[in-house]
Amino acid sequence: MNEGVEWAVHSCLNLAWLGERAVPAARLAAFYELPAAYLNKQLQALARADILTSVSGPRGGFRLTRPPEKVTLMDVVVAIDGDEPAFRCTEIRQRGGSGGGDTDAYRKPCAIDAAMRKAELAWRRELAGQTVADVMATVEHANPGVPDKVRRWFDDTR
Amino acid sequence: MNEGVEWAVHSCLNLAWLGERAVPAARLAAFYELPAAYLNKQLQALARADILTSVSGPRGGFRLTRPPEKVTLMDVVVAIDGDEPAFRCTEIRQRGGSGGGDTDAYRKPCAIDAAMRKAELAWRRELAGQTVADVMATVEHANPGVPDKVRRWFDDTR
DNA sequence: GAGCAGGTACTCGGATATACAATGTCCGAGTAATAAAGG
DNA sequence: CCTTTATTACTCGGACATTGTATATCCGAGTACCTGCTC
Structure with a gap:
C-alpha cells in the first residue's frame, strides 16, 4: 500500500484537532x-475526494470538508490508493487450452475472484466502520496530552 | 497485489484435479x-512454502505436498506476496515537532496502525477460512465439466 | 537374457535484464492580503 | 480619514526527474530415463 496513506491519516487527525482554519x-x-x-x-x-478543501493564497492551505465523524478510514485509503481491488482477476481461465470449449461457461464468475473479493470486502467493511474521530478518541485516551501539544506547536510557528 | 497470485491459485486447482503425478x-x-x-x-x-513439492529431471515437475483441503488461500497469498502487512507503520509520529516531549508516551501502539491491522486481520481471517478444496467445489458446482476437461487436456499433450 | 555403465534429454533453481509504477522535486497559475496613492 | 488600485508574497496544482519493485528472461546444476555394451 502507498506510504502516503499513513501521512494522510496523521494529517487528517492534526487538521481535526486544529479546528476550522486552513493549514498549509x-x-x-x-x-x-x-x-x-x-x-x-x-x-x-x-x-479531489472532497475529504479536504483547499484554499489558495495567503492564509490558505487545507481544512477538513466535513467533521471527522463523517470521514472513514476507507474514504482516506480510497482517496490515496485508488478504489481498484488489490487482487484483480485477469480471466486467464479463458485463455489457452481451457478456452476452447463452451464459451458461455464463463458467464459464471471466476471462483477465485469471488473468494478474493469476499476477503477484500471484509477488509473494506472494517475500514469503513472506523472514522477519523474514532482514531482521535483512541489517541486521546492513550495519550491525553497530544491534542494540546499539536495545537501549541502549530500556534507557536504560526 | 502480485499478479502471480492468480496464476498460483489456478495452478494449484489444476494440480489438485490431476492427482498425484508431477507436472512441469x-x-x-x-x-x-x-x-x-x-x-x-x-x-x-x-x-519454498512447502505447498508444492518439486521433482527434478524427466517426469519431474510440481505436485501438491498435501491434499487441497489443507491448503488455505492465505497460505498461497503469503507464499507469493510475502507476509508483510499492506500498511506498514513507519512511526512518523515520533519525528519532528511531535517527538520532542515525553519519549515513553510512544510505548503505546500507534492508533492508526492498530486500526489498519484490525482491517487486515479480518482480510487474513477470510482468506485463511477458505481452502483450495473449497474453491474447487465452487467451480465444480458452477461448471461440472471442468475437471474432466483439465485432465483430458493434460493427458493429450503428455 | 540380465546387469551395468555411459550418455542424453529434461527439469528445477537462481542469477540476470527490462518495464512500469511509486517516490520525490520543481516551477507556473491564481489569489488574498497589503501597501500605497488619490480623493 | 476613506476608497481605490497596483503590488507582493504566499499557496495550491500539475508537469517533470528519479528511485525502487514487480515483471520477464536466460543459462547452469542435478537427475531420472534410455541406449548400448558386457557378462
Missing part, C-alpha cells in the same frame, strides 16, 4: 519532517 | 498461455 501543506509536513511537496501531492488527492 | 511448469504455463519461466518462479515460491 508545508506546515503539516514540517510537523513530521516529511517532504513538503510530496505531502502536498497526497493532500491534493484528499481534496 | 512449462505444461502448466501452456494451459493458460503464460510465460513459462515466470510461472516457474511463482511455483518455486510455493515450493
Whole structure:
C-alpha cells in the first residue's frame, strides 16, 4: 500500500484537532519532517475526494470538508490508493487450452475472484466502520496530552 | 497485489484435479498461455512454502505436498506476496515537532496502525477460512465439466 | 537374457535484464492580503 | 480619514526527474530415463 496513506491519516487527525482554519501543506509536513511537496501531492488527492478543501493564497492551505465523524478510514485509503481491488482477476481461465470449449461457461464468475473479493470486502467493511474521530478518541485516551501539544506547536510557528 | 497470485491459485486447482503425478511448469504455463519461466518462479515460491513439492529431471515437475483441503488461500497469498502487512507503520509520529516531549508516551501502539491491522486481520481471517478444496467445489458446482476437461487436456499433450 | 555403465534429454533453481509504477522535486497559475496613492 | 488600485508574497496544482519493485528472461546444476555394451 502507498506510504502516503499513513501521512494522510496523521494529517487528517492534526487538521481535526486544529479546528476550522486552513493549514498549509508545508506546515503539516514540517510537523513530521516529511517532504513538503510530496505531502502536498497526497493532500491534493484528499481534496479531489472532497475529504479536504483547499484554499489558495495567503492564509490558505487545507481544512477538513466535513467533521471527522463523517470521514472513514476507507474514504482516506480510497482517496490515496485508488478504489481498484488489490487482487484483480485477469480471466486467464479463458485463455489457452481451457478456452476452447463452451464459451458461455464463463458467464459464471471466476471462483477465485469471488473468494478474493469476499476477503477484500471484509477488509473494506472494517475500514469503513472506523472514522477519523474514532482514531482521535483512541489517541486521546492513550495519550491525553497530544491534542494540546499539536495545537501549541502549530500556534507557536504560526 | 502480485499478479502471480492468480496464476498460483489456478495452478494449484489444476494440480489438485490431476492427482498425484508431477507436472512441469512449462505444461502448466501452456494451459493458460503464460510465460513459462515466470510461472516457474511463482511455483518455486510455493515450493519454498512447502505447498508444492518439486521433482527434478524427466517426469519431474510440481505436485501438491498435501491434499487441497489443507491448503488455505492465505497460505498461497503469503507464499507469493510475502507476509508483510499492506500498511506498514513507519512511526512518523515520533519525528519532528511531535517527538520532542515525553519519549515513553510512544510505548503505546500507534492508533492508526492498530486500526489498519484490525482491517487486515479480518482480510487474513477470510482468506485463511477458505481452502483450495473449497474453491474447487465452487467451480465444480458452477461448471461440472471442468475437471474432466483439465485432465483430458493434460493427458493429450503428455 | 540380465546387469551395468555411459550418455542424453529434461527439469528445477537462481542469477540476470527490462518495464512500469511509486517516490520525490520543481516551477507556473491564481489569489488574498497589503501597501500605497488619490480623493 | 476613506476608497481605490497596483503590488507582493504566499499557496495550491500539475508537469517533470528519479528511485525502487514487480515483471520477464536466460543459462547452469542435478537427475531420472534410455541406449548400448558386457557378462
